[in-house]
Amino acid sequence: MNFEWRDGNRIALLENGEDFFPRVFEAIREAEREIIIETFILFYDKVGQGLQQELVAAAKRGVQVDITVDAYGSPDLPRDFIDEMVHAGVRFRYYDPRPLVMGMRTNLFRRLHRKIVVVDARLGFIGGINYSAEHLGDFGPEAKQDYAVEVEGPIVDDIHRFARDAINSPEETHRWWGKRSQKPANNRNPGNAQALLVYRDNDEHRADIEKHYLEMLRNAKREVVIANAYFFPGYRLLREMRNAAQRGVRVVLIVQGEPDMAIVKVGAQMLYNYLVKAGVEIYEYCLRPLHGKVATMDEHWSTVGSSNLDPLSLSLNLECNLIFHDHAFNRELRGRLETLIQHHCEHVDSSKVPKRTYWHLAKTMLVFHFLRHFPAWVGWLPGHTPKIELVSPPVQPELETQDRVDSPISRYPQR
Helix, strand or coil: CCCCCECCCEEEEEEHHHHHHHHHHHHHHHCCCEEEEEECCECCCHHHHHHHHHHHHHHHCCCEEEEEEECCCCCCCCHHHHHHHHHHCCEEEEECCCCCECCECCCCCCCECCCEEEECCCEEEEECCCECHHHCHHHCCCCCECEEEEEECHHHHHHHHHHHHHHHCCECCCCCCCCCCCCCCCCCCCCCCEEEEEEECCCCCCCHHHHHHHHHHHHCCCEEEEEECCECCCHHHHHHHHHHHHCCCEEEEEEECCCCCHHHHHHHHCCHHHHHCCCCEEEEECCCCECCEEEEECCCEEEEECCCECHHHHHCCEEEEEEEECHHHHHHHHHHHHHHHHHHEEEECHHHCCCCCHHHHHHHHHHHHHHHHHHHHHHHCCCCCCEEEECCCCCCHHHHHHHHHHCHHHHCCCC
16 A cells, blocks of 8 residues: 655644643544544553543444554453443454463564554544553653644545555565565655655565655755654664765754663664764753654654654564654644753763774674664564454353453453
C-alpha cells in the first residue's frame, strides 16, 4: 500500500498525556459510527481504565469499536478488564499473543509499535504516546516526554484505509526476499497543510521511514532538529547527519539524559565522538525520560510518529509516522523542542565526549556492528508469522474455569 502527499489538512500538535488523552477521549465520546485504535501499550491504570470506559460507552451506543494491542507491550491485562469491553461489543485484538516458555515471553521481535486512532474516518491521531499513566506529569520523575498529532482532512482517509487494512489482514508477513522498500513519495507542489503517511513493515516497506529521514538530511539547507528517545541508527543515517553538519547546516540531536533504560544512554554515547567531531550539536534531556520520536527541517518539514531511530524500530517493529510540509506546524514543534534545549537539556560539548582510546574505539565498533546486523540475524532464526488474535466474548460464569484454560488472555500473568 503506497500513499501520496495530501493537501488541505488541519494539523494540531499534542504534547504529553495532558494534551493527548483529553482529545482522544473527547473524540471517542463524539464518535457516531467507527473507532479504530492500535497501540503498543495499554496498562491497567487510571489512563487504561479511562480508555476502557470510553470504549465501552461508545460500543453500547452502537459505534463499531476495534482496538488492537501488542501482546508483548500489554502482557498482563486483567481478564475482567478485557471482558467488560468485549461484552459491550468492542472487538479486542492481541497482536502476536504467544504462550510463556519457562516463564519468559517469546514474542520479543516484530512488535506492533504503532500508535493510531481513527474516529469516523474523519479524525486521526498518530504519535508515540501509549495508554499509560507514565505519560502524565503527576506520574513523577519517570513521567515520559512525548508528542502526538491530531489531524483532520484528506490525510485521514489514508490513515483510515491503512488501519482498516491492518484489521482485515490476519497476518503480517515477513520475508527476506523481494523489494525492500518503496522510493519516498515526492512532494511535487510544496505548500502548507500537507501531510504524508509513512510506515514500515517486514515486507515491501522495510526502510520507508528511514529513507525519508535520509532524504530530509540531504535536502536540509539551514537546520535539522531530531529528538529521538532510542537513538542508535545505522551508518547511512549517521553519515548524512555528519554530511549535513559539515556543509554548514545546524544539526541538533536531542537524546535521553535520564533514560528509562540505562543501555539507551550507553548506546547513544558511543556515537558522540563521531557526531560531535563533525559539528553535530547533541543535547541530553535531563528533566525526565524522553520518549518522543519527532524531527524538524528548515522552516517547513516535520515528522511525528512511533518510530525510534534504533535497530528495533528501523528494522523489525511495525511503525507509523506522519510527515508534514507546513510552516506553522514546523514553527510550533520547533519552538517546543527549543524550550527543551534551553531549559531542560545539558549540552554535550567536546569536553564531555568519551575519550577516543583504542578500547573505546574497539568497543564502539563491536557494539555498533552487532546492533547494525542484529535485525538480519533475527530474520535468519527459525520464526513464525505474527498473527492478530480476536478475543472471544466472555463465557457464562459456570464455564469460567474452562475458559481460563483455553483463552489466549490467560496465557499472561495478571497485574
